[in-house]
Amino acid sequence: MARVSYLVVLSLLGICAKARVFPVPEDEDSAYWHRLGWSDLQSAMDTATSNNWNVAKNVVFFLGDGMGITTSTAARIYKEQKRNGHSGEEGYLAWERFPHTALIKTYALDQQIPDSAATATAFFTGSKANKFTLGLDSSVFQDQCMASLNPSTWQTSVLTWAQKAGKHTGFVTTTRVTHATPAALYAHIPNRDWECDTKLGKPGHGCRDIAKQLVEDAPGRDINVIMGGGRFPMGASTGVPEKENCLRADRRNLTNEWLQKKQSQGWSAKYVQNTQQLLDTDTTKTDNLIGLFSDTHLDFETDRDLEPLGQPSLANMTSVAIKILSKNKQKGFFLMVEGGRIDHAMHNTEPLRALEEVLAFEDALTTALSILDLSETLLIVTADHSHVMTINGYANRGNNILGIGNSPSDIDSLPYTTLMFTNGIAYDHYWNGTQVTRPDVRKKRITEPGYKSLSAVPLKYETHGGEDVATYAIGPMSHMFHRMHEQSYVAHVIAFATCIGPYEENCARPKSTLL
Template sequence: MIFLLHVLVWLITVEAKHNVIFLVTDGTGPAAINMARSFKQHLHQINDTDYDYLRYSNPWNEAQINDAHDIAGDPFEYLLTLDNYLIGTSRTRSSSSLITDSAAGATAFSCAIKTYNGAIAVDSNGDPCITILEKLKGKGFKTGLVVTTGIEDATPAAFNSHVHDRSQLEEIAEQQVGFNYRSKRDAITTNIFKAKGMIDDSDVLSQNFRKSFNEDAKIDNHIFGLDLQNEGNDDQINHFTPVTDLMIGGGSCFYLPAGPGSCRRDNVDLIKYAQAINFTTALNINEFNNWKLGKNVTLPALALLAPFNIPYELDRDSKIYPSIHDEVVTALTILNDATKNSENGFFLMIEGSRIDHAGHHNDPQASVREVLAYDKAFRAVRDFIDASDIPTVMLATSDHETGGLTVGLQVGKEYPEYKWDPEVLRRAQHSGEWIRQDLIKFLKPGITEGEIYGKVSEILNILGLKRNEIKKEEIIHLVNLLISNEIDTAVKKFKKLVSRQAYVGWTTEGHTAVDVNIYGYDGKWDILKDFKGAKENIQIGDFLNSLIDL
């Protein structure tokens, strides 16, 4: 009751117009935050030149803002930006398991309901639930999603699409841009796009009319959750209007028609469709840079900057892929400018997506860089809130923990004999994912055993591993794996060597039931005062709904 009264007072105080920014660190447990903080302290302590990419700037104010923890001093006082905004923890189970997946976890946030693993914004019966993004769109807010995976991945999808299983990536992509010719209402639209060559007869109601979208599923007539026209906004939205004004991430593979570079099984070209309904599009770094960090783009806008995921921060070529920081600054600028003369603000969901992948891959050197890149983006959001005259609330959490990460080990039988060495992670120049792609290119017919030995030595150097801590038998084993073309097994072995030398442990390549952190910031408005402690993940969804007084 006290919390709801705070919400009411806050809404009255801010005279309705306000912004909500929700951040998700996929698969990020407390240990991943701990490891990244310790890694950052190590970089600062040795004053490493590689630390430059973590230097902060404030895009909302020409004057540089330096927090106390950014001033040289004792390394244990040198923190993540996140650390100053910890307000609680979240319990993460789904309706079908004590251990959630990202789909059910994101649906807990977007719809404030428990559902089964794999469900994208549908309840345990398979019926769609209206998401907070959809509700806000119906109320006139601008809406946005920023990720570093494909935009149709589970977390972003759970805010603007509805399918029974997260694997239905083609359908998710269609819904994200409002392409819904399965519905009988779409007969005219179908003919229009057939005439423009965007689809052909073979697509209509055959390949695309999947079992999950039959009439019994209630999704065909409910494609964007509730019928928003019945919300009294007939002049603002219709069934062909996408609910998301801005999407930035990867995932072009599911937007392109069948053929090279596409993952679709049909000839639907969703990029052409988006352009036909006046989306501004960016399909590479040059087009994205032309947006001028959001100062040169109009909504709606869609940036698909990789076929699948944007590479790990450790591997990312800045000439080809933007950072999550630049994605976030761009999105904030676009949405802020688009709502300057509006009575309503904006809703933005930001995901530090690939921390989860680093956990699945048991890749510590990738994990620490992903967390630090996210922390830099988090700080940009904080700075935006401080500079804005519009009341803005930021809430950040994770959907679950991935990897069962432990930082440090007892290395001997004698107590205490503990070790954790972040220097090993600093020396690593690439992730296991990059190593895998490099090996695929290398292992061609005719490669000799001697060349493979040379390649193993090269990879050990790239990973910065200490040779004197690797047994001769382990080298021979790696060579034999590559001779047998067992690339994935070899890559796992390389990553285990990194974790071993860094004294980092993993219990699984999947998710765990570990509670995750909640962070929040509301500037000079006091809405978060009573939202603290240990929460169920659906309480985060309830908070988002209560905050907007839906």
């Protein structure tokens, strides 16, 4: 169906500029809380006695880029208010009901607050790295091209480990397929922005761009499923470029080269560019698939074209990827699913768009859960870093999470929204001749996709946050996530659970757990 005006949809739901209050459940007396506590106790006891120590055949790694705990909390409330008309605070996101949860420290080797290249390198390779670098060890810093050409600095990732174990591999993302998170699976490069040859510049002279590494080098060239955006850096676009686009000077169409190489190796390979082509794919007869659905990143979920010739949802891509990869009945597969545009909406200080991206990410997860066999699949959900959005004030229960708090400021007497940012683009403060003041949010369209929440420190783009993120897991060896961990620990759990990479010969389980 065609996308209906988002403002109309919000109005129909009662989530318009007036920010309605949602009803609070009526039966939350003390007996209710005691029943809920007893139910959670029973679940905890069941979990403690039912840990799955089997070797995982498959791993599906869900990464919500920038999906910090504050963002998840806001999305949980937003979900219930939007979909069910509930007050929202009592709800859950799907992964929040997984049996095992841990906290993850996100700092990079050279930064207290990380970027997505360093974080992805940590959780895909098992070792922390410096900012902006991908697949490199601690000796290489941003832009050090010559140092990065030394193979001894290269970190191998879970993708390499899985492929050497005979598993099929793939990734799907709402960003460019050459963007930081997916690139950490296959690239070794000291600057995440070197996605195509024209971005290398003088500092990158002698280095090979990320798109080229994806198509020409192991493990990228051996990936079975690749889906996301990024036709420009892959040399596959016929669109009109803009100044910021990464364009290939060598005029190579790396997408066609990938397709031809797969076919020359005897594989059934396919290239798709829209929803209809993706959903028409016969997964029983397709061994390798590349889908590029945009010249750059995919559109935000609020703006996505729902027509057959438009862009597929993350759930669409996830479903097709699992069906193709799961044909490896004997050895299994590794799949990474990234909700990458959560991060971009947060950088723009647009909470509604960010929360819609989280719900699209959740839809992809529930789609995966409907297909996967969790007795043999380790499923992990986490974030790479947080953002500086805060849930503030003292709004009443059931207040629209996108709305205005109950009490105005006792300094300037103006109201403020529940969701705000400590820095970012919407620093709309001004001098009225007597004092610094700020806009009256009652006069703003605060529940529309383009609304930018008020921020304190003026910046062109909002920054990441440095606090810990949560990790949720279910399936074989998911109980290995059990306390505070370093981010690099994630790769070790994946490898140990599947007996691949550094744990290929060292993944013995405690004898007391074996039948």
